[in-house]
Amino acid sequence: MTQENLIQNLKDAGFDKTSIQLFNRFWKEKKQNEQLEILYGKRNELLDHIHLDEQKINNIDYLIFQMKKEHNII
Numbered sequence: 001m002t003q004e005n006l007i008q009n010l011k012d013a014g015f016d017k018t019s020i021q022l023f024n025r026f027w028k029e030k031k032q033n034e035q036l037e038i039l040y041g042k043r044n045e046l047l048d049h050i051h052l053d054e055q056k057i058n059n060i061d062y063l064i065f066q067m068k069k070e071h072n073i074i
Contacts, residue, residue, distance in 0.1 A: 003027070015042060 001009075006027060010020045019038060026034040067073070 013042060014046070 003024070007020060007024065010023060015023070019042070023035055023038050026032075026038070
């Protein structure tokens, strides 16, 4: 993977400029463990957002269910 591809992948994954610079420094220094920490950290952050959105969807589904039930809508 080229450095250019790496930077683009990080941008596409939602990394900010500071995180990209740090990741790039670790890439140049061949510090894979530090790179993995950054990747796992971002992954967990994104998963947290997904779980929050999933809970919001569940709340909406519950409201839809309740409205249908109260108004005898199939």
